[in-house]
Amino acid sequence: MRGTVIYAPGDVRLEDRADPRLIVPTDAIIRISAACVCGSDLWDYRGVNPVTRPVPMGHEYVGVVEEVGSDVATIKPGQFVIGSFFASDNTCPNCRAGYQSSCVHRELVGGAQAEALRVPLADGTLVATPDLPAPELIPSLLTLSDVMGTGWFAAVAAQVKPGQTVAVVGDGAVGLLGVLAASRFGAERIIVMSRHETRQKLATEYGATDIVTERGDEGAARIKELTGGIGADAVLECVGTAESMRQAVASTRPGGYVGYVGVPHGVRLNGEELFFTHVGLHGGPAPVRRFLPELIDLVLKGDINPGKVFDLTLPLDQVAEGYRAMSERRAIKALLQP
Amino acid sequence: MRGTVIYAPGDVRLEDRADPRLIVPTDAIIRISAACVCGSDLWDYRGVNPVTRPVPMGHEYVGVVEEVGSDVATIKPGQFVIGSFFASDNTCPNCRAGYQSSCVHRELVGGAQAEALRVPLADGTLVATPDLPAPELIPSLLTLSDVMGTGWFAAVAAQVKPGQTVAVVGDGAVGLLGVLAASRFGAERIIVMSRHETRQKLATEYGATDIVTERGDEGAARIKELTGGIGADAVLECVGTAESMRQAVASTRPGGYVGYVGVPHGVRLNGEELFFTHVGLHGGPAPVRRFLPELIDLVLKGDINPGKVFDLTLPLDQVAEGYRAMSERRAIKALLQP
Numbered sequence: 001m002r003g004t005v006i007y008a009p010g011d012v013r014l015e016d017r018a019d020p021r022l023i024v025p026t027d028a029i030i031r032i033s034a035a036c037v038c039g040s041d042l043w044d045y046r047g048v049n050p051v052t053r054p055v056p057m058g059h060e061y062v063g064v065v066e067e068v069g070s071d072v073a074t075i076k077p078g079q080f081v082i083g084s085f086f087a088s089d090n091t092c093p094n095c096r097a098g099y100q101s102s103c104v105h106r107e108l109v110g111g112a113q114a115e116a117l118r119v120p121l122a123d124g125t126l127v128a129t130p131d132l133p134a135p136e137l138i139p140s141l142l143t144l145s146d147v148m149g150t151g152w153f154a155a156v157a158a159q160v161k162p163g164q165t166v167a168v169v170g171d172g173a174v175g176l177l178g179v180l181a182a183s184r185f186g187a188e189r190i191i192v193m194s195r196h197e198t199r200q201k202l203a204t205e206y207g208a209t210d211i212v213t214e215r216g217d218e219g220a221a222r223i224k225e226l227t228g229g230i231g232a233d234a235v236l237e238c239v240g241t242a243e244s245m246r247q248a249v250a251s252t253r254p255g256g257y258v259g260y261v262g263v264p265h266g267v268r269l270n271g272e273e274l275f276f277t278h279v280g281l282h283g284g285p286a287p288v289r290r291f292l293p294e295l296i297d298l299v300l301k302g303d304i305n306p307g308k309v310f311d312l313t314l315p316l317d318q319v320a321e322g323y324r325a326m327s328e329r330r331a332i333k334a335l336l337q338p
Numbered sequence: 339m340r341g342t343v344i345y346a347p348g349d350v351r352l353e354d355r356a357d358p359r360l361i362v363p364t365d366a367i368i369r370i371s372a373a374c375v376c377g378s379d380l381w382d383y384r385g386v387n388p389v390t391r392p393v394p395m396g397h398e399y400v401g402v403v404e405e406v407g408s409d410v411a412t413i414k415p416g417q418f419v420i421g422s423f424f425a426s427d428n429t430c431p432n433c434r435a436g437y438q439s440s441c442v443h444r445e446l447v448g449g450a451q452a453e454a455l456r457v458p459l460a461d462g463t464l465v466a467t468p469d470l471p472a473p474e475l476i477p478s479l480l481t482l483s484d485v486m487g488t489g490w491f492a493a494v495a496a497q498v499k500p501g502q503t504v505a506v507v508g509d510g511a512v513g514l515l516g517v518l519a520a521s522r523f524g525a526e527r528i529i530v531m532s533r534h535e536t537r538q539k540l541a542t543e544y545g546a547t548d549i550v551t552e553r554g555d556e557g558a559a560r561i562k563e564l565t566g567g568i569g570a571d572a573v574l575e576c577v578g579t580a581e582s583m584r585q586a587v588a589s590t591r592p593g594g595y596v597g598y599v600g601v602p603h604g605v606r607l608n609g610e611e612l613f614f615t616h617v618g619l620h621g622g623p624a625p626v627r628r629f630l631p632e633l634i635d636l637v638l639k640g641d642i643n644p645g646k647v648f649d650l651t652l653p654l655d656q657v658a659e660g661y662r663a664m665s666e667r668r669a670i671k672a673l674l675q676p
Contacts, residue, residue: 094568094591094592094593097592097593098593099593102592240609253435254432254622255440260609260613263610264613268607269607271583271602271604272603274607275598275623278621278623280495281612283616
């Protein structure tokens with residue numbers, strides 16, 4: 001089969017690889033219907049994370065089950081399934097607490113920008129749709145594998161409640177879907193930080209009421225200004241840099257929470273400073289699996305359309321262009337069709 | 339009047355000072371019935387915080403109102419009152435959100451280890467008891483001015499819920515009262531980290547079910563061991579050092595919260611490490627004012643007896659011995675009688 005491999009920063013290739021096969025009896029093999037490029041893939045592509053050997057890329061996927069191991073009980077060949085980037089047994093104490101991405105048996109799923117994929121812990125990881133979905137729903141279902149679930153978790157972790165003022169730091173796909181999540185949670189005012197017209201437009205469509213173009217300390221000052229000097233009730237940090245985290249904390253009112261879902265790079269928090277802000281922090285790799293049943297239902301009913309974040313659709317063999325377009329911010333998010 | 343002044347680390351003196359007087363019309367003057375030495379006073383006493391000039395000490399107090407300014411409407415001379423170490427207007431957005439210690443008009447109260455005290459923003463800061471309390475209730479009422487409210491906030495910030503397993507880092511008065519709070523909140527199992535027999539005994543009396551004597555990484559490992567490898571649902575960090583904070587985070591299960599109320603000294607958090615723990619953080623200077631009405635009620639009804647943390651009672655002129663005894667850990671907490 002063909003699959004995507006990164007060799008070095010900027011060097012992503014589609015190449016012939018061995019077909020994935022069942023390794024342990026809890027695995028499943030799925031034929032990928034659609035995959036995509038994640039903002040976190042760009043950490044490698046841009047050389048922020050070191051690339052020391054060729055690595056199969058991709059961790060967002062929807063597809064049709066081809067084969068399951070002998071211990072797989074609920075997932076069946078022929079089903080259309082969605083899974084998270086962390087495989088999880090969905091039965092351990094961390095899973096039962098809703099933190100499947102901290103499952104005691106978790107495994108990172110990798111190599112999804114390909115024609116086929118091995119998914120570990122298939123019963124715990126995958127959720128099947130009732131029927132094969134209409135093709136036009138596939139982009140939205142694909143987002144549930146990571147970005148929509150991650151934006152949703154940001155809003156959960158920030159404890160967004162009806163009537164609140166929410167600020168979103170980051171106008172990538174996760175930030176935009178954080179806007180959508182905050183809107184579904186009943187936020188009255190949603191301030192998105194964005195300088196990009198197409199992203200501002202989609203943010204507005206998803207429920208943003210205010211746009212702030214300033215960044216860093218100026219951005220935080222602008223949010224304070226928009227909130228009577230107090231700060232937003234909840235802030236979604238969807239970037240992961242030292243600057244974005246500082247901005248998120250500085251934009252939050254005392255007693256409010258920052259839900260942070262951008263993988264932190266170089267973020268150091270001064271305990272004493274944080275203490276006197278009274279700002280709470282909660283985040284981490286989103287437990288996407290927790291939200292799959294609810295979000296699949298919302299997509300199938302047409303209540304949410306997170307698939308709009310894909311403003312570029314490419315055949316899998318143009319995967320390198322997908323990375324380039326996202327890295328150059330020409331595209332919000334690239335969908336790949338095997 | 340006589341009041342306590344720190345001149346240098348280890349050098350605390352009771353001396354004659356000017357009587358406090360009304361400065362602005364929202365002030366009140368109270369005659370101190372009892373004051374005490376706070377664990378945070380020891381940061382100065384031990385030279386961890388620099389002492390660059392003589393500073394009046396003490397921020398925990400109960401007393402009888404002597405005089406109020408012309409703008410004070412609800413607090414009256416003759417009332418027995420309790421207030422927080424942060425004066426607050428109790429009307430600004432932060433106060434209304436329950437974070438009075440981030441009041442937009444907040445002022446630190448200082449100089450309470452004395453015979454009399456000026457309390458700013460009297461209407462917002464002070465809460466009066468219905469009647470003059472029985473003398474035996476005064477120690478418990480005094481704890482509401484800081485330590486009991488702070489332990490209570492630690493449990494609130496850690497989101498302690500009925501049936502949970504809670505760990506408490508720190509066996510000072512705040513940690514012990516954090517145990518009491520967790521117990522009142524319905525925690526099923528309360529693990530306290532302590533090596534001191536008298537403190538262990540009081541912790542047990544307040545509801546601790548397990549005692550861990552290991553510290554740091556070993557302490558966290560022990561908590562993991564006691565919780566099936568997962569960690570406590572909620573952890574109360576009541577110390578404020580880099581080691582205690584690291585231990586608290588490492589003792590918490592994914593999705594659990596650390597409620598941190600020890601003023602952080604040298605605490606630096608690595609964003610990426612925190613991210614992958616899935617541990618939430620919330621804390622800060624306790625908004626004691628929020629809890630005063632409820633806690634006064636519990637003390638007056640005899641439902642809680644936080645005053646037991648005072649295992650040393652001294653006349654005010656022996657204030658220096660109070661500091662020494664606490665610094666040498668001969669006493670949990672020293673009550674001072676003017």
